[in-house]
Amino acid sequence: MxxxxxxxxxxxxxxxxxPSTAIAEHTSAVLAAEPDRVFQYAPIGRHTGDQELREQLGKFHSVDPDRVFVTNGSLQALDLLAAHLLRDAVEPQVLVEAPTYDRAVQIFERHGAQVSGVPLRHDGVDLNVLRERLRTKVPAFVYVIPDFQNPSGVTTSEDKRRELVRLSAEYGFTILEDIPYRELRFSGTAPTRLGELAESTDGAHVLTIGSLSKVLSPGLRVGYVIGPPGTPHALAALAESTYLSPAPLLQVVAARALANGLIxxxxxxxxxxxxxxxxxxxxxxxxxxxxxxxxxxxxxxxxxxxxxxxxxxxxxxxxxxxxxxxxxxxxxxxxxxxxxxxxxxxxxxxxxxxxxxxxxxxxxxxxxxxxxxx
Missing domain, CATH: 3.90.1150.10 (Aspartate Aminotransferase, domain 1)
Structure with a gap:
């Protein structure tokens, strides 16, 4: 048997x-309203994504839409950020949680990084170990998945988030905060996003990576980066030399899904x-x-x-x-x-x-x- x-x-x-039926309905409405635009190349010249989508993502996360760069899924965001942060590094070390998302490690190594793990505890990365490592060598960046981490399910506590951001300011490293699962909370109270904490911490550097794959559809391939002014344009320059332009239809559909409350x-x-x-x-x-x-x-x-x-x-x-x-x-x-x-x-x-x-x-x-x- x-x-x-x-x-x-x-x-x-x-x-x-x-919500396949609702997405299909939004897609039909987009095609009826503006088929010429969505079947043409997106604008080039440091294009940071569909304007309406960036505005809706800005509202969703309470940030200026000019700080948002839209990608073809969050893995592409990781790839572009790795290229952006590692290209000028003399000894490109990256610290990650151990365990962590395996594809992220592969991306960082592909860009020449020496990836090293910091033990993960039930409430986030082991800060004692991290401090010891920082005293020896400051990495190009620290990559964390602070909410319902893949693969462990761990959520980084509020206290550890604040200390991690403080360490970023003290030692001058960037934090990559990956949040694809953050909205899928079943109980308890959500700790503050690292990017929000950085806004009130002088010298802290946080780049946030988000995705609509778990809250809308992985097939739409919509990821995004929230960063300080200037970062979206720097990433757009890298993106254009890689794939020229994103898929306008998918981004316009995602914008409608946000604007109409579907997400x-x-x-x-x-x-x-x-x-x-x-x-x-x-x-x-x-x-x-x-x-x-x-x-x-x-x-x-x-x-x-x-x-x-x-x-x-x-x-x-x-x-x-x-x-x-x-x-x-x-x-x-x-x-x-x-x-x-x-x-x-x-x-x-x-x-x-x-x-x-x-x-x-x-x-x-x-x-x-x-x-x-x-």
Missing amino acids: TVQTVHFSRGIPPLEAI RENTEHVRRLLRPRHDAAVEAVRQTLGDVHLCVPEGGYYISVHLPIRTDEESFLAAARKDGLALTRGSAFYPADSAPPSGTVFLRLPFQALDGEEFAEGVRRLAAAAERAA
């Missing part, structure tokens, strides 16, 4: 979280959809695996565990595959100089696309695989 696979792999929005409406829908899945996932991990989770997330897509094993990661993953589990290799979320605690395997467990019983079944199989791989 074939065992149905439980997918603890990609963190993509479930189809029921994407806020859909965000509330996604919170209601995912909250029961989150609660069931936390309960399943506690009941079956015990106290092995890094934190109890208050939102986002992920709960993560450091699962004790008596073998190596490869043997464990092989045992898990036999039990019908699709897992992402946990060590891939750690930079080369970092690793999960000895005797454990790190596992990112996305809950957003699984109902409670599916997730619980996956966790039961994890426990069995850990036993079989001994």
Whole structure:
């Protein structure tokens, strides 16, 4: 009998979280109103994105729209920012949380960075370790995902955010703040965005990376950067030499979705959809695996565990595959100089696309695989 696979792999929005019908209606309205403009190249000459979209994103985040640069997804924002921040660095070191988003590490390394990990705790990056590292060498930038982090689910506390921004001012490094999950909070109060804290801290440097993939649609490929004056134009110059211009149709549709309240409406829908899945996932991990989770997330897509094993990661993953589990290799979320605690395997467990019983079944199989791989 074939065992149905439980997918603890990609963190993509479930189809029921994407308002496809409403997006299609907005697209039809755009095509009826201005087909010539949206099927032509966007303007060149340091074009920072559709004007209406930047204005709507400015309202959404309470910032001047001239500080917003729109990209084709947040990974492109990361790529352009890495090029911007690393091109003049003599010894381009980048500090990241350990674990962190694996694709971000790949991008930074592709631009020549030496990526080094700072341990992540239940409330954010270990500031004692970070301070020690800063006394030795100041990095080109520090990359953090402060809200419901991918892959761990950790949210950086208010106190740690304030200290991180203070350290940026003291040592002169830039913080890249990546916030794709920030709006998906199910409980508790949102800490202040790092970019907001920097505005009242002399000498602090924060660039914020956002995305509409988790609150509207990943298919529209809308990411953006919020930075100080001048940064959007600098990024636009890099972008034009890479892909010439963005896709006007997608940006105009996204602007309409913001202006008409679709994104806020859909965000509330996604919170209601995912909250029961989150609660069931936390309960399943506690009941079956015990106290092995890094934190109890208050939102986002992920709960993560450091699962004790008596073998190596490869043997464990092989045992898990036999039990019908699709897992992402946990060590891939750690930079080369970092690793999960000895005797454990790190596992990112996305809950957003699984109902409670599916997730619980996956966790039961994890426990069995850990036993079989001994």
